[in-house]
Amino acid sequence: MNEIRETAVEVRLPSRLGFEKIAMGTAASVAKMMGFPEDRIQDLKTAVAEACINAIEHGNHLDESLSIGVILSTTDNSLEVKVVDEGSGIEKRPANPDIDRKMHGEEDARGMGMFLIESLVDEVEWVKGNKGDGSYVRLVIRLDKEGT
Amino acid sequence: METGTKTNVDEVVAGSGTPASVLRFSGDISSGSRDSVLGAYGKIAKDRAVLLDFTRVDYINSSGIALVIQMMMEANKAGHTICAFGLTPHFQKVFTMVGITKYAKLYPDEGTAKAAL
Numbered sequence: 001m002n003e004i005r006e007t008a009v010e011v012r013l014p015s016r017l018g019f020e021k022i023a024m025g026t027a028a029s030v031a032k033m034m035g036f037p038e039d040r041i042q043d044l045k046t047a048v049a050e051a052c053i054n055a056i057e058h059g060n061h062l063d064e065s066l067s068i069g070v071i072l073s074t075t076d077n078s079l080e081v082k083v084v085d086e087g088s089g090i091e092k093r094p095a096n097p098d099i100d101r102k103m104h105g106e107e108d109a110r111g112m113g114m115f116l117i118e119s120l121v122d123e124v125e126w127v128k129g130n131k132g133d134g135s136y137v138r139l140v141i142r143l144d145k146e147g148t
Numbered sequence: 149m150e151t152g153t154k155t156n157v158d159e160v161v162a163g164s165g166t167p168a169s170v171l172r173f174s175g176d177i178s179s180g181s182r183d184s185v186l187g188a189y190g191k192i193a194k195d196r197a198v199l200l201d202f203t204r205v206d207y208i209n210s211s212g213i214a215l216v217i218q219m220m221m222e223a224n225k226a227g228h229t230i231c232a233f234g235l236t237p238h239f240q241k242v243f244t245m246v247g248i249t250k251y252a253k254l255y256p257d258e259g260t261a262k263a264a265l
Binding site for chain 1: 176178179180207209210211213214215217218220221224236237238242245246247248250251
């Protein structure tokens with residue numbers, strides 16, 4: 001178990017808030033085995049948690065009869081995480097959070113998940129579902145990148 | 149799976165000799181933490197600075213950060229100073245990314261935070 005090469009791990013989680021921590025722990029374990037430094041593991045954990053929360057809340061609308069899939073795939077120098085839900089995907093990406101607007105009540109205090117995901121990993125792709133396939137977000141972190 | 153948030157409130161004396169309230173959080177800070185975060189803030193005296201202690205917080209997500217921002221909004225309206233300490237380096241980075249440091253100062257530990265007030 002010292003080296004992971006082109007390996008995939010899949011976890012299925014109920015659409016219940018809190019279960020994103022299972023995905024965080026799994027992603028952190030795989031990243032640690034791959035040799036990612038601690039700061040990048042923390043970045044990955046937050047990004048994976050936010051992706052799962054989006055899938056649970058906005059993709060599956062907290063419907064506990066639906067599950068989300070978390071698929072981790074590795075190569076020698078990168079870790080890809082796909083978080084799949086049963087929703088129709090994102091219609092329009094929200095604007096980045098603006099703390100001044102939030103503090104003045106002009107913008108919802110929430111709405112930071114996508115911004116955090118995009119800020120903390122090296123690559124992000126949002127894919128809308130098609131003909132019964134689930135929508136997903138694909139995150140990639142690379143071993144050769146410095147911590148952000 | 150959500151651990152829940154516990155909040156203890158302490159009254160301390162800041163470095164300047166003025167009183168301050170410390171909200172000591174433990175557990176997770178997430179969407180289920182509204183009462184523990186905003187409820188606790190609502191019960192403290194409004195004539196002093198407020199310190200947020202994250203030393204024993206295991207997990208904060210964007211919904212939890214939103215509750216911290218809502219608390220900062222209320223503090224801002226009341227003219228309170230809010231400072232935080234005990235965040236991990238990762239969450240110091242996240243709080244900076246979302247702009248919280250524009251309205252609340254972050255300190256590494258309680259002693260430094262109290263001395264700065």
